[in-house]
Amino acid sequence: MQLKPEAAQLRRRLIAASCALLGTSATRSQETADPGFVQRLVKNWQLESALAYYHEDGRIQAVEPVVNASRDYGDGGNVSFNFTFDALTGSSPNGALPSHAAQTFASPSAKSFATARRLYTTAPGNLPVDPDYSDARAAFGAQWTLPLTRLSRLTLGSKFSIEDDFYSGTLNAALAHDFNNKNTTVSFGIDDEGDVIQPIGNTPVPLSNYSSFAREGNKSKNGVGALLGVTQVMNRNWLAQLNVAADRFSGYLNDPYKIVSVLDMSGNPTGYLYENRPGTRTRRSVYLENRVGGERASAGLSLRYMTDTWGIHSETAQLRLRWWSPDRQQYFEPTVRWYRQTAASFFEPWLTGAAISNIRYVSADTRLADFHALTYGLKYGYSLGDKLHRPSSELTVRVEYYQQTLSINNAVPSALQGLDLYPGLKAVLVQFGFSY
Amino acid sequence: MERSLTAASGRTFVGGTLLALFCLAATAGHAAQSLDLDALQGRVVYLDFWASWCAPCRQSFPWMSAMHKAYESQGLTIIAINVDHDRADAQRFLQTFQPKFEIWFDSEGSWAERFKVSGMPTSIIIDRHGVARFTHIGFWPGDSDVSAQQIRELLAER
Amino acid sequence: MKTIMLIIGAAVIATAGCSSVGVKPWQRDILSRSDMRPDGGGLDDAIDDHLYFSKEASSGGRAFGGGGCGCN
Numbered sequence: 001m002q003l004k005p006e007a008a009q010l011r012r013r014l015i016a017a018s019c020a021l022l023g024t025s026a027t028r029s030q031e032t033a034d035p036g037f038v039q040r041l042v043k044n045w046q047l048e049s050a051l052a053y054y055h056e057d058g059r060i061q062a063v064e065p066v067v068n069a070s071r072d073y074g075d076g077g078n079v080s081f082n083f084t085f086d087a088l089t090g091s092s093p094n095g096a097l098p099s100h101a102a103q104t105f106a107s108p109s110a111k112s113f114a115t116a117r118r119l120y121t122t123a124p125g126n127l128p129v130d131p132d133y134s135d136a137r138a139a140f141g142a143q144w145t146l147p148l149t150r151l152s153r154l155t156l157g158s159k160f161s162i163e164d165d166f167y168s169g170t171l172n173a174a175l176a177h178d179f180n181n182k183n184t185t186v187s188f189g190i191d192d193e194g195d196v197i198q199p200i201g202n203t204p205v206p207l208s209n210y211s212s213f214a215r216e217g218n219k220s221k222n223g224v225g226a227l228l229g230v231t232q233v234m235n236r237n238w239l240a241q242l243n244v245a246a247d248r249f250s251g252y253l254n255d256p257y258k259i260v261s262v263l264d265m266s267g268n269p270t271g272y273l274y275e276n277r278p279g280t281r282t283r284r285s286v287y288l289e290n291r292v293g294g295e296r297a298s299a300g301l302s303l304r305y306m307t308d309t310w311g312i313h314s315e316t317a318q319l320r321l322r323w324w325s326p327d328r329q330q331y332f333e334p335t336v337r338w339y340r341q342t343a344a345s346f347f348e349p350w351l352t353g354a355a356i357s358n359i360r361y362v363s364a365d366t367r368l369a370d371f372h373a374l375t376y377g378l379k380y381g382y383s384l385g386d387k388l389h390r391p392s393s394e395l396t397v398r399v400e401y402y403q404q405t406l407s408i409n410n411a412v413p414s415a416l417q418g419l420d421l422y423p424g425l426k427a428v429l430v431q432f433g434f435s436y
Numbered sequence: 437m438e439r440s441l442t443a444a445s446g447r448t449f450v451g452g453t454l455l456a457l458f459c460l461a462a463t464a465g466h467a468a469q470s471l472d473l474d475a476l477q478g479r480v481v482y483l484d485f486w487a488s489w490c491a492p493c494r495q496s497f498p499w500m501s502a503m504h505k506a507y508e509s510q511g512l513t514i515i516a517i518n519v520d521h522d523r524a525d526a527q528r529f530l531q532t533f534q535p536k537f538e539i540w541f542d543s544e545g546s547w548a549e550r551f552k553v554s555g556m557p558t559s560i561i562i563d564r565h566g567v568a569r570f571t572h573i574g575f576w577p578g579d580s581d582v583s584a585q586q587i588r589e590l591l592a593e594r
Numbered sequence: 595m596k597t598i599m600l601i602i603g604a605a606v607i608a609t610a611g612c613s614s615v616g617v618k619p620w621q622r623d624i625l626s627r628s629d630m631r632p633d634g635g636g637l638d639d640a641i642d643d644h645l646y647f648s649k650e651a652s653s654g655g656r657a658f659g660g661g662g663c664g665c666n
Binding site: 054333430 | 595596598599600602605606607609610615616617618619621622623624625627628629630632636637638640641644645646649650651652654655656661664666
């Protein structure tokens with residue numbers, strides 16, 4: 001048996017990986033003829049693409065194309081690039097509560113009601129939404145996996161995204177090591193994110209009166225996270241994974257466009273305040289996944305429990321089943337996901353005038369409320385592997401239905417009786433995918 | 437050329453020791469065949485453990501075909517032992533690659549066990565005297581260059 | 595749910611320490627299939643994660659590697 005000493009092997013891999021990135025070959029290749037750049041590109045690179053269409057009942061619609069290109073170097077090394085674009089339009093809830101009276105709001109860029117280019121009025125009984133919400137986001141990510149030894153890998157990644165009013169950059173690094181003949185893998189990763197928030201019309205002063213149009217400058221926030229994971233092959237048909245993760249964000253964590261209704265003692269709206277959330281948020285989560293599979297079918301169950309310093313804790317359970325056709329050229333994959341979260345300690349669907357002076361943090365954003373959500377989905381996949389001589393090549397289509405049901409139990413004041421205060425959310429996702 | 441392996445006798449040691457005679461016998465229903473590795477003495481043997489689900493094997497097969505084409509006449513014998521549970525999966529793989537070298541089936545994994553295969557794919561290069569000289573775990577272009585060089589070295593030995 | 599997860603989680607960690615739990619390298623046929631890989635969801639997972647991140651207060655927790663064919 002002759003195996004090169006580990007150090008020399010590592011040095012060789014490092015050189016090979018960096019040369020590969022530069023597009024040159026570090027080894028004397030056996031190829032006698034150069035197949036041509038485009039042919040090599042097509043042969044060595046894998047492409048995954050998807051087009052998702054998302055539609056919320058009476059609210060937001062989004063179209064999102066995603067493309068991922070990756071190149072495997074065979075020795076465990078890998079490079080991948082990801083491009084995502086999404087365009088959102090439609091109506092977005094502004095945090096105010098429905099009322100028996102009509103309510104008028106100004107667009108985010110307005111400086112006063114009088115000079116506002118656009119006002120919108122919510123009819124009595126309806127949930128106040130900004131009907132002209134639109135946002136476009138472009139995101140780019142790159143990731144590089146470098147094998148350190150046959151049993152360990154270092155992965156470095158970065159992500160950037162740009163939106164009308166938000167810029168984000170993230171760097172991440174992870175180390176993975178295999179044990180027990182690759183039956184056990186331990187991974188440790190860290191990431192760092194920095195965001196700049198430039199709200200349309202400038203940042204509203206937190207807790208300021210909506211009609212004062214008080215504004216401040218741009219904001220930023222920063223986050224660091226860490227994740228420790230163990231993946232264990234239990235037997236030929238069963239894989240388990242356990243991850244513990246924590247992250248901490250600090251800075252401007254508000255949604256700049258969200259307001260809170262201020263009501264009088266009977267429940268009539270007297271005005272609105274801009275929300276304010278704490279300047280830090282630390283989250284911890286535990287994630288457990290089990291996949292069991294046979295020759296023609298498999299089932300995966302994942303469970304996640306999360307808790308944070310805003311008083312929110314959540315539970316997520318998702319089941320995915322896959323059925324392959326006998327020739328393994330097609331499959332169906334139904335899925336169901338159940339999610340439940342408790343409200344943030346500072347979540348209030350409304351404020352009464354008396355409470356305002358003591359308020360430090362408040363938000364009426366239903367994404368911080370007590371709710372449960374169900375997703376039902378079905379995916380169909382058709383393998384193009386044989387036709388294109390690429391085993392992972394396939395065409396897919398999936399449809400998912402997502403429904404959020406709020407459970408807010410504050411005693412309803414008389415003026416709000418008979419209103420559907422918390423309509424929740426219903427949405428459909430349709431996605432087409434092609435991978436080569 | 438395809439043969440079935442199940443019950444086997446003989447001792448094997450991986451890594452620098454003499455490989456004793458071992459018989460690869462067919463299951464009941466097929467005529468018993470045995471491969472006498474001693475009869476292969478005088479030839480350099482490249483023993484490869486592969487499976488249809490092993491992605492690097494899609495790279496190793498064209499390479500092994502190239503080695504077979506270049507060095508078979510100089511004394512190289514390639515023996516590729518398949519460890520798929522399901523023979524049909526292996527057949528589909530072979531349809532795509534149409535190898536000209538010998539393919540054997542070890543669906544029980546007894547040969548893989550015997551050779552202490554610790555990764556997929558695994559290749560063992562045996563010299564003209566029946567001594568296992570080099571073992572490679574995994575297959576990728578950089579490492580296959582090393583294997584090719586080792587084959588040439590062993591072919592040059594008399 | 596928290597208790598169930600703690601019990602199962604402890605079991606996973608305990609077995610991860612045992613070198614006898616697992617399979618031989620040549621027995622990873624089913625594990626190498628895309629539906630048996632923790633990262634086999636591809637773009638679906640990324641799209642779902644982004645959707646749930648924008649509609650719910652929790653995100654992430656899922657990660658990398660392990661499992662699969664264990665090749666190379």
